[in-house]
Amino acid sequence: MPQTPHVERHFTAGERVRDVVIGMSDGLTVPFALAAGLSGAVDSTGIIVTAGLAEIAAGSIAMGLGGYLAARSDAEHYASERLREEREVHEIPGVEAAEVAQVFRSYGLSDQESAAVVEALCRRPQAWVDFMMRFELGLEKPDPRRALTSALTIALAYVAGGFIPLAPYLLSATAGRALVASVAVTLAALLVFGYVKGRFTGARPVRSALQTALIGGLAAAAAFGIARAIS
Amino acid sequence: MPQTPHVERHFTAGERVRDVVIGMSDGLTVPFALAAGLSGAVDSTGIIVTAGLAEIAAGSIAMGLGGYLAARSDAEHYASERLREEREVHEIPGVEAAEVAQVFRSYGLSDQESAAVVEALCRRPQAWVDFMMRFELGLEKPDPRRALTSALTIALAYVAGGFIPLAPYLLSATAGRALVASVAVTLAALLVFGYVKGRFTGARPVRSALQTALIGGLAAAAAFGIARAIS
Numbered sequence: 001m002p003q004t005p006h007v008e009r010h011f012t013a014g015e016r017v018r019d020v021v022i023g024m025s026d027g028l029t030v031p032f033a034l035a036a037g038l039s040g041a042v043d044s045t046g047i048i049v050t051a052g053l054a055e056i057a058a059g060s061i062a063m064g065l066g067g068y069l070a071a072r073s074d075a076e077h078y079a080s081e082r083l084r085e086e087r088e089v090h091e092i093p094g095v096e097a098a099e100v101a102q103v104f105r106s107y108g109l110s111d112q113e114s115a116a117v118v119e120a121l122c123r124r125p126q127a128w129v130d131f132m133m134r135f136e137l138g139l140e141k142p143d144p145r146r147a148l149t150s151a152l153t154i155a156l157a158y159v160a161g162g163f164i165p166l167a168p169y170l171l172s173a174t175a176g177r178a179l180v181a182s183v184a185v186t187l188a189a190l191l192v193f194g195y196v197k198g199r200f201t202g203a204r205p206v207r208s209a210l211q212t213a214l215i216g217g218l219a220a221a222a223a224f225g226i227a228r229a230i231s
Numbered sequence: 232m233p234q235t236p237h238v239e240r241h242f243t244a245g246e247r248v249r250d251v252v253i254g255m256s257d258g259l260t261v262p263f264a265l266a267a268g269l270s271g272a273v274d275s276t277g278i279i280v281t282a283g284l285a286e287i288a289a290g291s292i293a294m295g296l297g298g299y300l301a302a303r304s305d306a307e308h309y310a311s312e313r314l315r316e317e318r319e320v321h322e323i324p325g326v327e328a329a330e331v332a333q334v335f336r337s338y339g340l341s342d343q344e345s346a347a348v349v350e351a352l353c354r355r356p357q358a359w360v361d362f363m364m365r366f367e368l369g370l371e372k373p374d375p376r377r378a379l380t381s382a383l384t385i386a387l388a389y390v391a392g393g394f395i396p397l398a399p400y401l402l403s404a405t406a407g408r409a410l411v412a413s414v415a416v417t418l419a420a421l422l423v424f425g426y427v428k429g430r431f432t433g434a435r436p437v438r439s440a441l442q443t444a445l446i447g448g449l450a451a452a453a454a455f456g457i458a459r460a461i462s
Contacts, residue, residue, distance in 0.1 A: 025293070025297055026290075026293055026294070026297070029289065029293040029297075030261075030286070030289050030290050030293050032289075033285070033288070033289030033292075033293065034265075034282065034285050034286050034289055037281075037282070037285030037286075037288070037289065038278075038281065038282055038285060041278070041281045041285075042278065042281075046462070047269075047272070047273065047278060049461070050268075050269065050272045050273075050458050050461055050462050051265065051268070051269055051282045051458075053457050053458070053461060054264070054265055054268030054269060054272075054454035054455075054457055054458045055261070055265050055268075055286065055454070057264070057268070057450070057453040057454045057456075057457045058260065058261050058263075058264030058265055058268065058450040058451065058453065058454040059257075059261050059450075061264075061446070061449055061450040061453055062256070062257055062260040062261050062264065062446060062447075062450045063257070065445075065446045065449065065450075066256055066257070066260075066446060069442050069446070073432065073434050073439075076434070077432075077433055077434075080433075104348065107352070107355070107358040107361060107362050108355050108358045109348060109351045109352070109355075109358075110351075112347075113347050113348060113350075113351040114347070114348055114351075115347070116343075116344050116345070116346070116347045116348070117335065117340060117344060117345055117347070117348050119344075120340045120341075120344040120345075121338070121340070124338070124339050124340075127338040127339045127340075130338060131338050134366075135365075135366060138371065140369065201304065201308075202308055202311075203304050203307070203308075208304075211300050214296075215292070215293060215296045215297060215300070216293075218292055218296065219288070219289040219290075219292040219293045219296075220289065222288040222289065222292055223285035223286070223288045223289040224285075225288075226284050226285055226288045227281050227282075227284070227285045230280070230281055230284060231277070231281050
């Protein structure tokens, strides 16, 4: 499918970064908050480590496999919509040509002004289908290898993120002491991660750092409060 | 921003459904897997309920607030890219006109065939900017109210999903018995949820049901195995 090189670059880099951000955001935050929450209810780190590792396994599989199936179903959706457009271009070219004109009319162009482009597309059925996929339906052609790459990237980022808040509980026998270390280590990691994320995604890095730490802090505080209240 | 009504409808309905799917997928899966995992390590349901509720609090806040900030940053990214396009259309119209022609060249159209559309856009700076945002950069104008709606939808779907696997542990004192009930209730819920999700997203419903149950089952089995191995 022809695309402007500009869009192609933007799209590919963005997807990979987005997968790491998705996995690591939750990996840093949820096991951190769960361990902090349990520290409000139990004294032994053994049960917190068990719960934390179980959560990392569950979360990375749920997010990774979820990402894999989502990417696969995006690819199938694209393929089925493309078949439909190909059929329509072949069977009802008049209707489809009117839809091309309608795309330009929504930008204030008269049918006369868009006529040359509409006619040119009608002479090139493959390019016409490509045009309809992108400009009428707003669908980008998915990369066939993305489903697996996306799954592994999200899952590994989740595991990598999850071990940071859990490390202090692995090293200390007292939940209270491990909690203090976990809060310090994880808030530092969230600030660094948020800063780097901001640099990659074009957001203001310092604000991104503070927002990311805020999410983790609020989630952990809520989990801690709930666990303490019911235990 | 002018858009074809077709695209607009597709976009809005899809986003809301996507938010419910995101929240409920993880809400059904991760607390289910965590509770199953802890059932492999402890006998009392008290600690499992505490961990489960802490996880639901942490997960819903992390996903909801994460969704809120992601939607906000999408909106800011759109606004800043739009300002840049407006400046470029004003300051270097020749370069931008060549970029419009380049979009059509990537669909096999000659500069002569696209000339009328390029000229028409040059006479309408606002429509020109709209065109560049969508067709060169591939960016859709975000709905300003979406950030908050998205956050609440994801968080509530997560909480609603999370209480289903946890309910048996709230009602029974024995972890083993609660686990059996939780597996049965949650697999049934995952099958129904996967089926409905398939109907909404255009995937084959029965396959979607089986895939969704598979993710939950694998995540729970992995969490159970890990928790049993280390305890």
